[in-house]
Amino acid sequence: MVTVRAPATSANLGSGFDVFGAALSRPADVVTVERADRTTIEVTGVGAQYIPEDPEGNTVGAVVEALDAPAHIHIDKGVRPASGLGSSAASAAGAAVALNRLYDRGYSREELVPVAAEGEAVVSGVAHSDNVAPSLLGGFTISTTDGTNSVDARVPLVVCLPDVAVSTRDARRVVPETASMDDLVETVGNAATLAVGMCRSDPALVGAGMSDPVVTPERARLITGYDAVHDAALAAGATGVTVSGAGPAVVAACREGDRQAIAAAMLDAFADADIDARAYQTRIGEGATVVEE
Numbered sequence: 001m002v003t004v005r006a007p008a009t010s011a012n013l014g015s016g017f018d019v020f021g022a023a024l025s026r027p028a029d030v031v032t033v034e035r036a037d038r039t040t041i042e043v044t045g046v047g048a049q050y051i052p053e054d055p056e057g058n059t060v061g062a063v064v065e066a067l068d069a070p071a072h073i074h075i076d077k078g079v080r081p082a083s084g085l086g087s088s089a090a091s092a093a094g095a096a097v098a099l100n101r102l103y104d105r106g107y108s109r110e111e112l113v114p115v116a117a118e119g120e121a122v123v124s125g126v127a128h129s130d131n132v133a134p135s136l137l138g139g140f141t142i143s144t145t146d147g148t149n150s151v152d153a154r155v156p157l158v159v160c161l162p163d164v165a166v167s168t169r170d171a172r173r174v175v176p177e178t179a180s181m182d183d184l185v186e187t188v189g190n191a192a193t194l195a196v197g198m199c200r201s202d203p204a205l206v207g208a209g210m211s212d213p214v215v216t217p218e219r220a221r222l223i224t225g226y227d228a229v230h231d232a233a234l235a236a237g238a239t240g241v242t243v244s245g246a247g248p249a250v251v252a253a254c255r256e257g258d259r260q261a262i263a264a265a266m267l268d269a270f271a272d273a274d275i276d277a278r279a280y281q282t283r284i285g286e287g288a289t290v291v292e293e
């Protein structure tokens with residue numbers, strides 16, 4: 001038996017659509033695997049009732065296939081599905097690490113990125129790696145078709161999750177198919193600023209680089225109260241605010257001592273829009289860890 005804790009993640013970070021990702025120190029899924037002749041999946045925890053236990057519909061089923069590693073799999077969800085916090089990816093990353101260990105397959109964490117990404121194709125139609133990469137490797141990650149680079153960044157974050165669901169599949173439908181040259185130049189500048197900020201663990205640069213004129217404005221429309229939450233977080237000291245992944249979670253970069261005030265301000269702004277929400281005072285953290293074997 002192997003048990004792995006796999007962290008939630010925040011993809012895109014505004015300017016890095018389908019490329020940037022960050023592992024969050026909390027929340028996390030816990031995945032336990034035991035050898036079996038036939039794969040069975042049991043899901044408990046946050047939002048378990050919305051997650052298929054049929055291997056064909058669960059992200060971990062694709063990982064089992066890719067590693068040829070049948071198992072009894074128990075997923076204890078700490079990351080709510082359809083949250084924008086890489087819920088589907090956390091399970092896939094946890095299963096990839098656990099099954100790789102259980103069957104002694106010998107893959108490196110980098111080699112497990114495309115394996116776990118197969119799970120993302122099951123739920124969103126695209127095998128994007130920007131959630132599975134940070135959940136596997138930890139830190140800040142830059143994923144392209146050539147592979148993933150990671151930086152062990154230390155940046156405090158607040159993530160505010162409203163009590164509504166947005167599926168990645170639906171949120172991908174509103175992504176514009178084209179962008180102007182002005183928007184491209186602005187996005188490249190912001191993405192470069194953010195990447196430098198991560199290398200220096202500098203919350204001011206990370207926040208400044210989160211702005212994105214192309215995808216985020218369209219995604220923000222799907223989140224009731226987004227503009228007020230964004231402005232409230234900045235007023236409370238956030239250095240930058242954007243949609244986390246495909247939403248509806250909203251992520252703010254900040255300095256260590258400002259997290260509590262920012263979390264309270266974001267919750268108040270959602271409450272003013274009649275939306276219940278919960279806030280995580282978190283930080284960029286480590287990747288999936290084996291907790292028992």
Ligand SMILES: Nc1ncnc2c1ncn2[C@@H]1O[C@H](COP(=O)(O)OP(=O)(O)OP(=O)(O)O)[C@@H](O)[C@H]1O
Nearest residue numbers: 058059082083084085086087088091167168245246
């Ligand atoms: N192990 C799993 N954990 C969570 N969701 C799963 C899992 N397997 C399948 N799903 C399905 O995936 C969908 C949630 O994934 P989706 O990509 O929409 O949200 P997310 O992972 O929270 O968001 P994001 O990728 O934007 O961070 C739900 O329909 C859920 O039923």
Ligand SMILES: N[C@@H](CCO)C(=O)O
Nearest residue numbers: 011018130168245246
């Ligand atoms: N890059 C993906 C991440 C989904 O979490 C998207 O924004 O659609």
